[in-house]
Amino acid sequence: MIDLDAFLRTDPQDVGCGEATELLHVYADLHLADPEEAARRYPGILAHLRACGPCSTDFDGLIAALHEE
Amino acid sequence: MPLDEISARWVADLQATGAVREDAHARLHDLLLRAARAEVGRRSGRVRLSGVELDDLAYQAAADAMLAVLGKLAGFRGESRFTTWAYKFVMLEVSAKIGRHFWTRKPTLPLDEADWERIPARFGLSSENEAEWRELMDAFRHSMEHELNERQRLIFKAIVLDGVPLDTLCVELSTNRNAIYKNLYDARRKLRAALVAKGHLSEDAS
Numbered sequence: 001m002i003d004l005d006a007f008l009r010t011d012p013q014d015v016g017c018g019e020a021t022e023l024l025h026v027y028a029d030l031h032l033a034d035p036e037e038a039a040r041r042y043p044g045i046l047a048h049l050r051a052c053g054p055c056s057t058d059f060d061g062l063i064a065a066l067h068e069e
Numbered sequence: 070m071p072l073d074e075i076s077a078r079w080v081a082d083l084q085a086t087g088a089v090r091e092d093a094h095a096r097l098h099d100l101l102l103r104a105a106r107a108e109v110g111r112r113s114g115r116v117r118l119s120g121v122e123l124d125d126l127a128y129q130a131a132a133d134a135m136l137a138v139l140g141k142l143a144g145f146r147g148e149s150r151f152t153t154w155a156y157k158f159v160m161l162e163v164s165a166k167i168g169r170h171f172w173t174r175k176p177t178l179p180l181d182e183a184d185w186e187r188i189p190a191r192f193g194l195s196s197e198n199e200a201e202w203r204e205l206m207d208a209f210r211h212s213m214e215h216e217l218n219e220r221q222r223l224i225f226k227a228i229v230l231d232g233v234p235l236d237t238l239c240v241e242l243s244t245n246r247n248a249i250y251k252n253l254y255d256a257r258r259k260l261r262a263a264l265v266a267k268g269h270l271s272e273d274a275s
Contacts, residue, residue, distance in 0.1 A: 016254070058164055062156055064111060
């Protein structure tokens with residue numbers, strides 16, 4: 001079941017999958033060091049990761065891999 | 070941006086010749102394969118794969134990630150650690166492989182009457198309360214038919230109604246994640262604007 005109201009909401013800051021993927025490694029390293037700074041410096045990537053399941057899954061996997069190091 | 074010491078060593082060794090290069094390639098492959106195995110394991114519950122299939126997928130993802138890393142190595146500028154950059158390609162390849170795995174080769178067809186009837190339930194609207202949401206759904210259908218283009222409706226059907234994973238739809242439509250996401254993003258924005266304009270949704274939630 002999907003919440004219609006939530007589903008239709010879009011964030012104008014959302015950069016889309018292309019830019020988020022391009023910078024995912026940069027965002028991930030910064031997120032591990034300082035999540036607030038990562039969100040401040042890359043609000044468009046944060047907005048995208050909140051909205052895009054596939055990119056969010058990739059980001060979670062990247063963070064998990066870095067934790068495994 | 071100057072590379073950190075470990076990243077610089079990775080790049081130098083991978084670009085070296087002879088035994089140094091071979092050793093670096095082997096170490097990189099081990100690193101990527103370990104990450105790919107961990108990642109497919111992390112996703113195994115959702116993708117309903119196990120055993121040999123899962124390990125094959127990890128091997129393929131690691132091999133293609135290796136090609137991507139080596140192919141783009143000259144462009145690595147040190148904006149992150151080398152290993153973070155390399156792991157990113159593992160994640161992208163695992164996603165692409167899983168997307169392809171679930172491709173049924175059955176094309177998504179345009180919305181038909183049966184699809185329209187499935188929409189209310191997909192949004193948790195039960196027939197018992199139809200009087201409360203009928204106007205909203207009529208307006209939703211009208212907006213879908215008049216505000217969206219054919220491709221946006223097709224993507225909406227595949228992802229929202231049929232639950233096709235986005236990476237699988239990329240394979241089916243021979244396109245990339247960004248193009249599909251942008252289509253769906255624009256569709257969501259247009260539908261919301263239309264429903265707000267007609268008073269079915271409040272403006273403040275956007």
